[in-house]
Amino acid sequence: MKQRRKIRKQKAHIAFVLNGEPCEVAFAPHKTLLEVLREDLNLTGTKHGCELGECGTCAVLLDGKPVLSCLVLGLDAEGREVTTVEGMQLPEGRLHPLQETFADLGAAQCGYCTPGFLLTALELLAKNPKPTREEIAQALSGNLCRCTGYIKIYEAVELAAAHMRGEKAEVAEEVVYGLKS
Amino acid sequence: MIPSAVAEIAGFCMQVTRTRDPPKSGRITATKPYPVHLMKNGSSKHLEVVGKPFRKVDASAKVTGQTKFADDIVLPRMLYCKILRSHVPHALIRKIDTSKAVAMPGVVAVITGKSLPIPYGILPVSQDEHALCLDKVRMIGDPVAAVAAIDEDAAFEAMNAIEVEYDPLPVISSIQDALRSPGSAHMDDNPSRTGGPQLAGENKEAWRIHGYGDHGNVHKMVALEFGDVEEGFKQADLIREDVFFYEGNTHLPMEQHAAVAQVDGDGKLCLWSSTQTPHYVHRALAKVLEMPASRIRVIATPNGGGFGGKSDPFPHEMIVSKLALLTGRPVKVTLTREEVFYCHRGRHPVLMWVKTGAKKDGAITAMHFRSFLDGGAYGSYGVASTYYTGALQTVTYKIPNYKFEGVRVFTNKPPCGPKRGHGTPQPRYALEVHLDKIAEQLRLDPVAIRKNHLVEPYSLTSNYLRVGSMGLAACIDKVVTASDFKNKFRNLPYGKGIGLACASYLSGAGLPIYWNHMPHSGVQLRLDRQGGVCVMCGSIDIGQGSDSVLAYIIAEVLGIDPFDIRVLTADTDLTPVDLGSYSSRVTLMTGNAALEAAERARDLLIRAVSEKMNIPATRLSLSGGRLFDVENPETSISFAEAVQIAEARFGTIGTVGSYTPPPSAGKYKGAGVGPSPAYSYDAAVAEVEVDPRTGIVRVERIWIAHDIGRAINPALTLGQVEGSVYMGLGEALMEEMSYRTNRNVVHKFPSLLEYKSPTTLEMCDVKTFLIEDPDPNGPFGAKEVGQGPLLPVPPAIANAVYDAVQVRIDEVPITPDKVLSAIQKRDEKQEDEGESANGGGTGITRGVEEPHRYGPKSVPEVDWPEPVRVKPPWDGGTGKEILREAVHARE
Structure with missing residues (x-):
């Protein structure tokens, strides 16, 4: 009875490519891409740490480039290609090499920052298949992780890069057992 | 020694381990008798899971974004909650006017401290918090009122429409201020001369942040002396x-605290929360909501980082629970990053x-x-x-x-x-x-x-x-x-x-945090006749891998693949109590509870199979998903068959394990x-x-x-x-x-x-x-x-x-x-x-x-209490305090 709000259309309606598939969605026009993905499309794999563009947690790929989805308006995705962590898996449900190595080496502890790191690393490896540790650190410097100290993340990116180059890379013993001397 | 099934499922990671002999970690140090958890029936085996770099059991969920954190939960008809917080550091609340907020479109409920008047706190001796401040705010960020509305924007606007009038109180901002504030035993006649608080306080109580504690703004003083x-x-x-x-400094977990409360179809309250201590939240909710604990279910969602910052029961958890009870609809709250800083701890x-x-x-x-x-x-x-x-x-x-x-x-x-x-x-x-x-x-x-x-x-x-x-x-x-x-x-x-x-x-x-003689951790194990194993435990995975530790330990004892185990944790309706993921307790305490439950299950299987197959129990061992005769390894049955034999013999196979730390030496x-x-x-x-x-x-x-x-x-x-x-x-x-x-x-x-x-x-x-x-x-x-x-x-x-x-x-x-x-x-x-x-x-x-x-040049002068004196063990001490004639100087 107190709900006297005038009922009228208030939502914007856009079409874009989401994880390789056509997608249409309606949402309040002030919403960020982060909110549209999580709230209007139920893709909760994309996380948020600050919603102010400070932590990299909400990174997704927009036309192949990493962006902070909390700083992009949903409307700006119109007609473009968005990739989220849900779109990383390979056919038949196989994990992407980055996902495999993050899982194997413990690069995902709490897993909250992981989607942002994965997508940022994905773009790095797309443009630089054999990055040095310094290049990896530079590329991931906008993503905060409070669990890992980044070391396992570097090792996972390096190993995935080798696998993606088709090399038969093995894990150094110290990476999973620690140093012996 | 690694079962091939394990190797297949663990996939890549096992390539690392497969070539390795039993790891060096398998050594037993010679100097001290180490009661390695060998088979109780006397047979021993190499460790197949423990000591190996397996994936975490939840690793795939985490790298695919499937892990459901608290804010990822969405329920039909769900309301959104926003909490109005104090913008003044210390004040009496003179008046809260919620009338404008209540009248705003989309607003379903607005509550203040009157709705949740019962205090709580993590320690029994410090029940000094209210979900919403009653008559006084003690810091910027103290929660004062809360709104539930049909969407986040409506809740936010209504929150801003709540009007609060404050009567400011003197502010204590440092250790020195607190020690010297009026009412303290250390108060100087002229605080400003000693660098103490500058404001004149006509009323000593006005300076006091809490009405309890040792004196003034001194919460707790302790003094202990061992030896001389x-x-x-x-x-x-x-x-x-x-x-x-x-x-x-602060924990800064990447995940902001979030909670969702719902009244289930059976009238019971269910709270999902990003908490490290679901058991303590459960206790606090029962107290604050004045409801039987049996009508409340707390499910801790995987924590997106904790580091101790999600170990207290929090106001937002009480607030959404109350709002869900009042509105009959699910209510969600997710703190902003700024609010997380003010929750702190x-x-x-x-x-x-x-x-x-x-x-x-x-x-x-x-x-x-x-x-x-x-x-x-x-x-x-x-x-x-x-x-x-x-x-x-x-x-x-x-x-x-x-x-x-x-x-x-x-x-x-x-x-x-x-x-x-x-x-x-x-x-x-x-x-x-x-x-x-x-x-x-x-x-x-x-x-x-x-x-x-x-x-x-x-x-x-x-x-x-x-x-x-x-x-x-x-x-x-x-x-x-x-x-x-x-x-x-x-x-x-x-x-x-x-x-x-x-x-x-x-x-x-x-x-434990509250005094009791019960175990600190409990584990329940259920073995399915088709070979499935479900482990239930109140511990919560905050990223440290506690779910995986449960699976590894049980897999080791039962000789099965850790990835075949269903791990069900941190649900007060379904899992036995574990005190929580704090004080680095989970691997040791939950691990020991899991070990006990698994050893009991293993013993049931071996006893039943021993009787049925007429092989001495001492010769039977579980490994690689099979139960076999160690003297004649060709004689073996699958794990599922062993469970079937045991179920036929004993009835449904479920075991429990629990862990209580040894009593402390100090008294x-x-x-x-x-x-x-x-x-x-x-x-x-x-x-x-x-x-x-x-x-x-x-x-x-x-x-x-x-x-x-x-x-x-x-x-x-x-x-x-x-x-x-x-x-x-x-x-x-x-x-x-x-x-x-x-x-x-x-x-x-x-x-x-x-x-x-x-x-x-x-x-x-x-x-x-x-x-x-x-x-x-x-x-x-x-x-x-x-x-x-x-x-x-x-x-x-x-x-x-x-x-x-x-x-x-x-x-x-x-x-x-x-x-x-x-x-x-x-x-x-x-x-x-x-x-x-x-x-x-x-x-x-x-x-x-x-x-x-x-660095600092000095510390404040404090009138320390007489110490509790204890003789060290090498001096004939018993761990008890030395009785003394003199009573506490101030008593």
């Missing part, structure tokens, strides 16, 4: 005093004074330690934190006579509580830097002074902590050798330095904080580069060795060590909870950008060694890893900074301005030859040439 420190100082060749300050800022007597060879004869904790606006875990700042000094180096005095004060700032290391990184920093100074004064090697005076394994300390396995000597050797410490120390060029520090931490608190008042079933040990060497022109410290590399007892999973253990080093690095160099003073104690930078934490560009290289000295109290000998490795990092860095530029920074974080200030003062003094060489110093240790330093 004065006598100990008499035996010393050197007595040294130092003052240190460890700034407060992080590292206490601690001012410390330490006086140590040492022999020429560095043997400590006595230590007197004082700590002053800035507790913030509420009790939280603060009483425990206070004791913790004095508890673990004794478990690394022998301290025959030890006295501790601690005081925690209330201030109008977000409350401090447990952060990774809970109350121990601050004194550890002080102790290790202090020891470095003593070594230098005695012209001893910093390695020798530590290594020559280590606490014996399997011994009692002066404060009655029972040390078990103790691998610190091995830890020191590893990092000293690997870092080439002996050649580098005092030999690196100006601007480069190397430093050493050691530490120890609990594997779980020996006593004195205050002995409840410090005891643990096992202590982990760490040694770290930091190599730093200091730019003397800017004061910027760059940590190049940290070598760290951690005595884990046994690594249940070495890869995950390394991850915990590296993560601890990272967090220690942040605390050492940049992280600080910093407030604007001048009576308006608002946080200076409650944001992820301006609260500095290490990014990839600041993180140093880490070289990690795991030392496996199995502890008889740990499952398979395992001890903790989540917290201990943080502790040696700040002092190792501080000692390295001194080695690099010869100034002491006796305060963390070691920011460039502090380093530069110390360097500049030293250089000014050196230019002015006439001045005494004894520079910026503490002014405490006299007669010695003291290096220049940056």
Whole structure:
């Protein structure tokens, strides 16, 4: 009875490519891409740490480039290609090499920052298949992780890069057992 | 020995392990009888799961974004909650007008403190919080009113339409203010003269943040003396005093706290929350909502990082629960990053004074330690934190006579509580830097002074902590050798330095938070006739891998693949109580409970199969998903068949296991904080580069060795060590909870950008060694890893900074301005030859040439209570307090 709000259309309606598939969605026009993905499309794999563009947690790929989805308006995705962590898996449900190595080496502890790191690393490896540790650190410097100290993340990116180059890379013993001397 | 099924499922990772023989970690140390958890029926086997770098059981969910965190939960008809918080630091609430908010479109309910009048708090002695403040706010950020609305925007607008009138009260913003505020036993007649609060207070009670506590704004004072420190100082060749300050900092989990409450179809309340302690939240909800606990279900969602910051019951959890009950609809709240900063419960800022007597060879004869904790606006875990700042000094180096005095004060700032290391990184920093100074004064090697005076394994300390396995000597050797410490120390060029520090931490608190004799952890196991195994336990995975530890241990005992086990955790309706993911307790306590449940299940299977197949039980073993006759391995049945035989024999196969820590040796008042079933040990060497022109410290590399007892999973253990080093690095160099003073104690930078934490560009290289000295109290000998490795990092860095530029920074974080200030003062003094060489110093240790330093110069004068006196064990002590005629001075 107190709900006297005038009922009228208030939502914007856009079409874009989401994880390789056509997608249409309606949402309040002030919403960020982060909110549209999580709230209007139920893709909760994309996380948020600050919603102010400070932590990299909400990174997704927009036309192949990493962006902070909390700083992009949903409307700006119109007609473009968005990739989220849900779109990383390979056919038949196989994990992407980055996902495999993050899982194997413990690069995902709490897993909250992981989607942002994965997508940022994905773009790095797309443009630089054999990055040095310094290049990896530079590329991931906008993503905060409070669990890992980044070391396992570097090792996972390096190993995935080798696998993606088709090399038969093995894990150094110290990476999973620690140093012996 | 690795079952092929396991290898297939574990996939890539097993390629690493398949080629390996039983890992070296499988060794049993010869010196101490280690009750390895061999088959009780006498047969033994190599470990197939424990000690191997398996994936976490939830790893796939985490890398695919499928893990459901609290804010990922969406329910039909769900309302959104926003909480109005105080913008003043200390005031009486005169009036709250919610009428405008209630009338706004989309608003379904608005509540204030009147709806939730019952106080709560994590400790029984500190029930000082309200879900919504009743009549008084004690800090900026204190919750005052809450709104539930059909969407977040409507809730936000309505929240802003709530009008609150405050009557301001005097503000306490520092330890000194609190100690000297009117009403305190330490109040000076003229506070302004002594640097105390400036405002005139006509009413002493107006100055008081809480109506309880020791006196004034003193929340808790403790004093303990073990042995006779004065006598100990008499035996010393050197007595040294130092003052240190460890700034407060916060957990900064990437996931903001969130909770969803719903009244289920059966009328019961269900709360999903990002909490490390679902059991304590369950208890607090029952109290605050005045509902039977049986009508409340708390499900802890996987935590997107905790670090101690999600260990208290929080107002937002009570608020959404109440709103769900009032509206009959699901209600969700997700805190903003700024709100997370104000929830805090992080590292206490601690001012410390330490006086140590040492022999020429560095043997400590006595230590007197004082700590002053800035507790913030509420009790939280603060009483425990206070004791913790004095508890673990004794478990690394022998301290025959030890006295501790601690005081925690209330201030109008977000409350401090447990952060990774809970109350121990601050004194550890002080102790290790202090020891470095003593070594230098005695012209001893910093390695020798530590290594020559280590606490014996399997011994009692002066404060009655029972040390078990103790691998610190091995830890020191590893990092000293690997870092080439002996050649580098005092030999690196100006601007480069190397430093050493050691530490120890609990594997779980020996006593529960609320007094009881029940187990600290319970595990239920259900075996399905088709071979499935479900483990249920109240523990919650906060990223440390506790779900996986459950699976690994059960898989090891039952000889099955850990990835075949269904792990169901942290649901108060479905899982037995576990006290929570704090104090590094889960691997040891939950692990032992899981071990017991699994061994009972294994014994049922073996007994039934032994009877059925007429093979002696001693010959039967479970491995590779089969149960077989060890003397005739071709005779075997599948695990599922074994369960079927057992189910036919005994009925449904379910077992339970539980764990209660051994009773503590100390019986004195205050002995409840410090005891643990096992202590982990760490040694770290930091190599730093200091730019003397800017004061910027760059940590190049940290070598760290951690005595884990046994690594249940070495890869995950390394991850915990590296993560601890990272967090220690942040605390050492940049992280600080910093407030604007001048009576308006608002946080200076409650944001992820301006609260500095290490990014990839600041993180140093880490070289990690795991030392496996199995502890008889740990499952398979395992001890903790989540917290201990943080502790040696700040002092190792501080000692390295001194080695690099010869100034002491006796305060963390070691920011460039502090380093530069110390360097500049030293250089000014050196230019002015006439001045005494004894520079910026503490002014405490006299007669010695003291290096220049940056840090606090003194600690407040406090009228300490008579200490609880306890005779050490080697002096005929029983762990009880010495009875004395004199009563407490103020009683």
